[in-house]
């Protein structure tokens with residue numbers, strides 16, 4: 254009896270072990286295959302973007318650099334090389350010769366920026382950072398200075414650039430900063446198809462978001478800049494790991510904790526169609542939007558993504574643009590891309 258009891262207990266505990274282990278063993282297998290699919294999608298998008306850049310040309314650009322004497326030398330070298338490489342891809346979006354003004358400034362140009370009719374338009378945002386820097390704070394950030402294709406007394410031209418503290422170096426800036434130059438520069442491409450030939454002005458951010466929702470404007474600019482700023486697929490994945498890791502810890506942005514299931518993601522992407530829908534939309538649109546368009550580029554190819562950029566004002570809403578460019582509704586797009594976004598926030602990159 255005793256033996257039987259012991260044996261029975263042994264079998265029972267064995268059974269318990271099998272039951273306890275099995276689901277988690279399946280779970281880890283599931284995670285491994287989820288990781289495989291997820292990473293393959295990322296690498297596909299990376300190769301699509303880099304491939305289009307490698308085959309591209311900047312022959313139709315006249316690039317005018319305006320660089321501060323105080324601009325750190327190692328960062329100058331990095332950003333100029335990023336502009337040269339990005340121009341190969343961006344050049345393929347412009348049918349004729351264009352002037353691109355590239356500004357690399359420091360805090361020493363504060364007054365110059367404020368007085369400049371083009372660069373001073375959004376000075377208030379920058380001014381805040383200049384005061385931080387004077388206190389020795391926030392020095393790890395580089396700041397977007399210009400990101401437009403616009404009309405001025407110079408005519409229609411591209412304007413892109415950034416500000417760094419004159420004491421900054423490649424190593425003193427935070428990791429995310431490496432893609433800010435191509436990000437700002439890509440807005441020039443988006444703007445070309447949003448601003449040139451548009452016969453109405455933007456009376457409100459509602460109308461702007463109706464044509465170019467923040468997940469597309471900011472998110473897809475990040476999709477492109479992350480690929481252009483990293484020279485290998487491993488450094489591309491690393492940059493994502495750093496950025497999504499940061500987002501997972503950002504408790505003040507509610508959306509990042511609302512991406513656990515596919516239906517939650519569809520809800521979040523719908524919410525993010527307009528910045529006014531909730532206070533955390535603008536901030537969350539970078540990370541969530543960049544994953545959405547990473548998936549689009551992997552699934553449909555870079556040329557399909559190009560269509561979305563080019564079609565921005567050829568139809569009367571972003572919804573109609575997605576229908577025209579990809580042949581599906583935005584809700585279908587969100588549903589299809591949702592597993593990729595769920596995986597990103599589950600796997601942390």
Ligand SMILES: [Zn+2]
Pocket residue numbers: 400436437440470471474
């Ligand atoms: Zn931006």
